[in-house]
Amino acid sequence: MSEAALVIRGLRKSYSGRQVLDSLDLDVRSGELVALLGANGCGKSTALRCAVGLETPDGGTVRVDGRPAMVFQQIHLVRRRSAIDNVCAGALGRLPLRRSLTPALFPRELREEAMACLDRVGLADRAAERAGRLSGGQQQRVAIARALCQRANVVLADEPVSALDPSAAEQVVALLADLAHQRGLAVGAVLHQPALARRHADRIVGMVAGRVVLDSPAVAVGDADVDALYLPAVTR
Amino acid sequence: MKPPRRKGPSALAVGVTVVVVVAHVLAWRATEFSPAALVRGWEGMADFLGQAFPPDLSWRVLGPSLDAALVTLYIGLLGTTLSVPFALGLALLAARTTTPGRWTYQAARSLLSFLRAVPDVVFALIFVTAVGLGPFAGVLALIFHNTGVMGKLWAEAMEEIDLGPRDALRVSGASGIQTAAHAVLPAVVPQFVGLLLYRFDVNVRASLVLGLVGAGGIGFLINQSIKLFRFDEMATHILVVLVLVVAVDQLSAFVRRGLT
Structure with missing residues (x-):
């Protein structure tokens, strides 16, 4: 398979001693929508911000095909x-x-x-x-x-639909999927709605505590896999 | 269950209170503050006001007064407008959201502080020695001082904006100047115009004082009539000033209301 449009290897980042990203690996290939799922604070947003250069990682590499574009929850x-x-x-x-x-x-x-x-x-x-x-x-x-x-060949979206009503959210995620499939963009989107992710994404990547714990085609992801991402830390 | 006991004042609060009280006692003595002196001298004041009223509203006085008031307005207008490019340039360098680097930031901040620290009257005295008595010295003085004040106010307005749109453009590869032009400045246009009008208002009043040191306008006439003991003429000038200041104030308030 050809090299992915976005390749992240061994990304590490900590804020005042708290490890937010712990050796994160992530690929997003042209023509696919990858949904990033995970509980609040698991490092999804930080990973994207490092990928586009808004944060400087402590270690690891980010390779992007061209200059990425970013879509924000607050729209900006x-x-x-x-x-x-x-x-x-x-x-x-x-x-x-x-x-x-x-x-x-x-x-x-x-x-x-x-x-x-x-x-x-x-x-x-x-x-x-x-x-x-x-x-x-x-x-x-x-x-x-x-x-x-x-x-941009790579579009990263940080909770693009968290502030939208369900029908607008559906429309925006469907649009991101369309752009990936028809224009061959590599789209990575942090989502907080597992149902949306499973309907529209090609692949789902789940993160817990700064690491990838789940990476599989959306059709193969079951309810239990998703629920495991949001378990409280004590029972994990 | 017993509620927690209320804490007494902290040592810091006591210390601050003592310092503030001592400062006021010292200030009271240093400024020779004395209500008694004001009461004792009321006759002098009444005498002065008696000579000032009724104001001399003959055209011989009022005509030149209105002309001079217009000059005062013009000094304030040009002093404000011509300081805009300098204030904008320095504000962009002196705002953390747009500055290209730490050293330029510090340099621009220092220059703005200097321009702000030197009163416009002092600038006027300096420029009078170069271009002679007259309104031009007043305009120059306002340009310098207003650059310092407005530059700082504008820089602070730019520092308070939401940085999201700037970051979004920065990610897409826009340069510093481009992000300033397309994300920062469009967001602060209402604040900038509001501050500009406020400074125009202040500068018209300031150009009055500049007249007192020979930089033209109606302040110059007020100074002259005091020196000639023509307090009725002075009262006329002050009435004209009152009308001018209220008019400018109302105008800028009206525009600012329409802005938001």
Whole structure:
């Protein structure tokens, strides 16, 4: 099998003496949606933040095909800017400074590409609206469009649906799965809804105390496997 | 069950109280604070006010007064507007969310502190020696001082924002300037405009005092009428100032209300 788009080996991270990641290994291949499950504090978010460079790991290696894009639980759009300006901002890394100081300077091709990305997430008709006026689910889809506009091969999502209602959550996770399968993106998503993960993900990775304890195709994961991830530490 | 006993004041609280009380006693004596002197001297004050009222509202006084008030307004306006680029540049360097490094941060903070520490009146005196008496010295003084104050206020506004959108763009490969332009600055536009209007308000009042040291405007007329013992003219000028300050205050409050 070909090399995965995201390869994490032996990742270690501790905060003030508490080991959050303990030699974590994780692969995400192009074309698959991997769901990361685990109790609060087991290191899922830290793993993603290390992978995109928002945290510096104490040890281990992270190899990414290109520059990853990240989707956050808190969405992190610029609320006062329009949806399309937010999507265009995903491309800042490849724009020269003189074309990128304000949205008015963005090249026309970029605006067209951003429009196509918004269309892909089903929000082309809301392009001119302020991001802050969209619903939570729509904002999260704009954030995904921003990741597409970045032309990232690897998309990491940190609890992307934890703040959304069930139907918006379903829609967003289905969209992430679609993008993995149709565009060949490597998508890793931290989820807190095992049912969603089992419906949409190709593979489920379970973490306990900073280590991977479960890694198997979603169809092969049973209720007992999932429940074991959320047992209180004393009975584990 | 017995409730826990209330704790008495800590040693720190007692110490702070003693220091604060002692400081006030010393301040009372050093400033020669004496309500008795105020009561004894009431006649002098009444005499002064008697000469000031009624104000001389003849056009001979009021005309120049209005002209000078307009100059005062212009000094405040230019002093505020022309300090914007400097304040913005220094604020970006002096905010932890946008600064390129620790040394630039420290340098920008020090420069802002210096500009803030030197009162605008002192700047005005310095610039009068260069460009002579007149409003231009006042504008220069306000640009310098206001850069220091507004730069710090803006930097603090930028430090208080949610860093999520900045991190999101940083992950995607945007540079420091790009994240400032697309994540930090758009988030603080309302605060920036509010602070700008507040500073305009303050600067119009400050340019009044600048007139007293010869930097033009209506402060200059107030100073002159006091020196010539024309207290009725002074009262006219002060009335005009009152109207000007209230108008500017109302205007900026109105704009700020519409902003949020």
